[in-house]
């Protein structure tokens with residue numbers, strides 16, 4: 593149901609696809625035209641839209657109004673994802689096909705987007721807020737190498753106390769925005785013997801340790817409109833993009849510090865004990881971090897193509913006699929030192945992706 597064409601905002605009448613939404617596209621309805629600069633909703637500004645959303649029949653999650661709230665494990669329903677998507681679509685004419693999630697200290701990539709439009713997480717309906725230093729908290733739309741992109745400058749982590757459905761909520765919004773490829777970057781500790789701080793690892797595969805232990809973002813009733821109950825993760829990180837990234841690295845003269853390996857997500861926020869580090873290495877893990885796996889699980893569930901890079905910011909201590917220890921400051925420092933190379937690699941890769 594539309595509140596009126598002058599509003600440019602809709603509520604979610606049960607069963608009726610909302611114009612311009614993902615479900616409307618599935619139902620073969622014509623796409624919603626981006627709101628022009630003369631749209632009354634835009635002229636009246638965000639407060640008018642917020643007022644209309646406030647008046648809509650909504651559920652509640654975490655104190656915020658959310659439509660279609662239905663399950664304690666996943667209070668952000670499909671309708672909530674649509675609400676956020678429509679909010680964004682009504683404020684930008686950009687229609688991204690590629691999304692980039694920027695890890696710790698790696699958000700500068702978002703500043704290189706052309707014709708950029710940024711939204712603070714705090715103003716986007718249903719979006720969580722990032723609480724970590726080095727994670728700015730903005731969704732930035734713009735073009736990278738002429739390709740329409742959306743960048744998360746700052747991501748959400750489980751260790752901040754966010755449930756995984758919240759951590760991964762933006763990925764579902766990306767899907768509804770029309771994104772087809774998700775690029776993920778993160779900071780990680782190196783476990784492989786030949787890894788050094790400053791290396792960049794193309795993620796070949798992951799071990800989702802929280803997921804194996806039952807902390808999975810897909811827990812709860814399955815939302816069939818996003819994907820199947822039992823999604824496959826055997827080819828999670830797109831092979832073609834991995835091969836291309838290694839080729840680009842060679843062309844850029846980065847081969848000495850770019851590797852391919854297995855990433856493991858741990859819950860954090862503490863860095864690993866020596867015994868834990870040894871266990872992870874024995875499991876075949878090359879680099880360990882506190883993010884990425886939930887976003888990738890949700891991205892694969894809804895059919896996105898995924899590519900990931902880890903910036904190795906420290907060597908994980910695996911020796912009881914070592915005096916070294918990891919710190920967040922060292923992680924940020926190391927990521928800043930290699931951020932330019934990582935950005936160049938992501939930029940060239942984005943440029944190579946066909947729409």
Ligand code: HPA
Pocket residue numbers: 779780781782858863864880881882905906907908918923
């Ligand atoms: N362990 C876990 N997460 C990390 C590390 C680490 O050593 N470095 C950066 N993120």
